[in-house]
Amino acid sequence: xxNQKRPHRFWVCHLVLSTALMLSFSGxxxxxxDLNTIVIWHQMRPDERAILQRQLRRYEExxxxxxxxxxxxxxxxxxxxxxxxxxxxxxxDLVYGPxxxxxxxxxxxxxxxxxxxxxxxxLDQFSGSAQTWHNDHLYQIADKIGNHLALVYNKKxxxxxxxxxxxxxxxxxxxxxxxxxxxxxxxVYGLAWNYTEPFFFIPFLTGFGGWVxxxxxxxxxxxxxxxxxxxxxxxxxxxxxxxxxxxxxxxxADALFKDQKTAMLINGDWSWAGYxxxxxxxxxxxxxxxxxxxxxxxxxxxxxGYSLSANVPPEKIESVIRLLRFLLNEENQLETVRAIMTxxxxxxxxxRTEIRxxxxxxxxxxxxxxxxxxxxxxxxxxxxxxxxxxYQAVMGGARTSEQAARDMQDLALKKIxxxxx
Amino acid sequence: MSRQKxxxxxxIAPAILVMAFVVFYPFVYNVFLAFGNMNLSRIRDWxxxxxxxxxxxxxxxxxxxxxxxxxxTIIWTAANVFFHVVIGVFLAxxxxxxxxxxxxxxxxxxxxxxxxxxxxxxxxxxxxxxxxGSINLIITKYLxxxxxxxxxxxxxxxxxxxxxxxxxxxxFMMVIALGALQSIPHELYEAAEIDGAKWHHKLRTITLPxxxxxxxxxxxxxxxxxxxxxxxVWLVSNAGEPSDNTHILVSFVYKAAFNFxxxxxxxxxxxxxxxxxxxxxxxxxxxxxxTESAY
Numbered sequence: 130x131x132n133q134k135r136p137h138r139f140w141v142c143h144l145v146l147s148t149a150l151m152l153s154f155s156g157x158x159x160x161x162x163d164l165n166t167i168v169i170w171h172q173m174r175p176d177e178r179a180i181l182q183r184q185l186r187r188y189e190e191x192x193x194x195x196x197x198x199x200x201x202x203x204x205x206x207x208x209x210x211x212x213x214x215x216x217x218x219x220x221x222d223l224v225y226g227p228x229x230x231x232x233x234x235x236x237x238x239x240x241x242x243x244x245x246x247x248x249x250x251x252l253d254q255f256s257g258s259a260q261t262w263h264n265d266h267l268y269q270i271a272d273k274i275g276n277h278l279a280l281v282y283n284k285k286x287x288x289x290x291x292x293x294x295x296x297x298x299x300x301x302x303x304x305x306x307x308x309x310x311x312x313x314x315x316x317v318y319g320l321a322w323n324y325t326e327p328f329f330f331i332p333f334l335t336g337f338g339g340w341v342x343x344x345x346x347x348x349x350x351x352x353x354x355x356x357x358x359x360x361x362x363x364x365x366x367x368x369x370x371x372x373x374x375x376x377x378x379x380x381x382a383d384a385l386f387k388d389q390k391t392a393m394l395i396n397g398d399w400s401w402a403g404y405x406x407x408x409x410x411x412x413x414x415x416x417x418x419x420x421x422x423x424x425x426x427x428x429x430x431x432x433x434g435y436s437l438s439a440n441v442p443p444e445k446i447e448s449v450i451r452l453l454r455f456l457l458n459e460e461n462q463l464e465t466v467r468a469i470m471t472x473x474x475x476x477x478x479x480x481r482t483e484i485r486x487x488x489x490x491x492x493x494x495x496x497x498x499x500x501x502x503x504x505x506x507x508x509x510x511x512x513x514x515x516x517x518x519x520y521q522a523v524m525g526g527a528r529t530s531e532q533a534a535r536d537m538q539d540l541a542l543k544k545i546x547x548x549x550x
Numbered sequence: 551m552s553r554q555k556x557x558x559x560x561x562i563a564p565a566i567l568v569m570a571f572v573v574f575y576p577f578v579y580n581v582f583l584a585f586g587n588m589n590l591s592r593i594r595d596w597x598x599x600x601x602x603x604x605x606x607x608x609x610x611x612x613x614x615x616x617x618x619x620x621x622x623t624i625i626w627t628a629a630n631v632f633f634h635v636v637i638g639v640f641l642a643x644x645x646x647x648x649x650x651x652x653x654x655x656x657x658x659x660x661x662x663x664x665x666x667x668x669x670x671x672x673x674x675x676x677x678x679x680x681x682x683g684s685i686n687l688i689i690t691k692y693l694x695x696x697x698x699x700x701x702x703x704x705x706x707x708x709x710x711x712x713x714x715x716x717x718x719x720x721x722f723m724m725v726i727a728l729g730a731l732q733s734i735p736h737e738l739y740e741a742a743e744i745d746g747a748k749w750h751h752k753l754r755t756i757t758l759p760x761x762x763x764x765x766x767x768x769x770x771x772x773x774x775x776x777x778x779x780x781x782x783v784w785l786v787s788n789a790g791e792p793s794d795n796t797h798i799l800v801s802f803v804y805k806a807a808f809n810f811x812x813x814x815x816x817x818x819x820x821x822x823x824x825x826x827x828x829x830x831x832x833x834x835x836x837x838x839x840x841t842e843s844a845y
Binding site for chain 2: 205212216233236237312314325374375376378507510514517518519524525527540543544547548549550
């Protein structure tokens, strides 16, 4: 039986617990702004992240009272997570990544224009491709340009890189013949890349004269002769010329190159420093020309940079912009270039000898010059999702190139319709 | 109201509060979303549009097709739960014997369950690689059979995710079955032996009926978990590859929501999954009389 004192104690405990519970759930609503803590969400790889962490520690030392928290998220998770969190009034102050989701962020009103906080003189210091403008507003400013594919080759197998598709095939065959095979599988492949993802297919499409959108920049143009020819070409590399592995996703292609079981690899600038660290004598070259068309295989290029969340309150913007300017300054960009060999965005850095004489960075810049900027419109999302299944079906032998091109177009149109309904 | 009733209400109030926030509110919100038109272009100004999403799911062709995905989900669930139960009960029967090193065997057999699903899925994905995966190496080198294109062909890829989940799922059923076996009074077996019963008689008339009350809820849970198992499908098949041919309903929902931003479409699909699982659970529990005592 309860004595006289217990009920009071019970009710007090109950009140405390219930209040704590209510308070814990109150965090589910709009974010309570901590003006002295700046949060960055990014998708940087471990080596990039280590540099960012160093830079942030330096910033905290120079700016007492300000704390910067960086949170890693995988690319897809970053994109969808940022949209969902922002709509719920949560999320980071700055979001870092490639420019392609900018259209989605803008459509969902989860980022805010930057040009109102950065003067024209300041912006003029940056290369034009470092600034992502969409619907007349600046939504991203980058510290790296590129995020592009190029031909990575192992100098142990090749003295010079191929410059055309014919050379690529011939050189690959020679390497495979020279190193023999085991149970029908070459000991060293000529070439490898992630051929499950359409992003890696784009250079072949552009090499055959195709593109993902019509001139209006939003209507898909996937059912084209260029698409059919490019699909046939990629399939022939595997089934006719037999110079690429039978099955190859990103991890397999990457592992094959690291284990020196492929002489060449198509991969992005984010991966090159890792191969150098692994002790491979790496060369970077622009992707070859398609002899039939006389066009270079042009990868999509995009800047990688920071966008300002729409949830940053006016009273916090100044400190967030101050951090942004710090992260984009010359000292920090140079540190990144030296460590991971990516192309910087400040014009002043391009005059420096250490950059102009760096073969990897210079070849990377040449590839960027030959590349095509990745569209930032939300329709791009529909195009990627429409390309993937038919492309994989062609590589799996389940569809012809013609059928796949038609299916890609139909699917892209349907997805755009669904997206805008 | 009496003091005792207030006391009871006070005790259950925090739990109800938690349930309201983490179960009822998301569920009700999901129902609203399912009848709305929230997508990328109407993410902030969505409105209720009635049954449009449901009509779209059941009548409009999609890539992949809803009915095909639904059929695959049934095959996926039935195959997995069947093998989980058969392998799990078989191993539990073995471990229930007086074996030397029983503890070590039990630990080894629980390992698949103890390893994080992400690691298991990605390891199996590597093992299924056509040229470098250990499964094809075994098939070609030791069995003399041709290599299988596990991840490139739709049927083989679907088989690959089932194999992975079978490996991952049997320890749960084994542990449950072992617990149930250990609770069966030994006297029943002794009495049966005196009556001259063979092992299969004892299995059919003592073991299986007496582990049934424990196994039925476990199977029901197994069906719900497997039906909703996103991790293995998503990671082994790399988000439905090849060509979105390895989706089950829940990965289809995930893709609709987080890749395509079709939130209302995904919410409608979730509601359909909920109705399917609720109907199954009620029917299965009633049909098997799972709540009745075995003794």
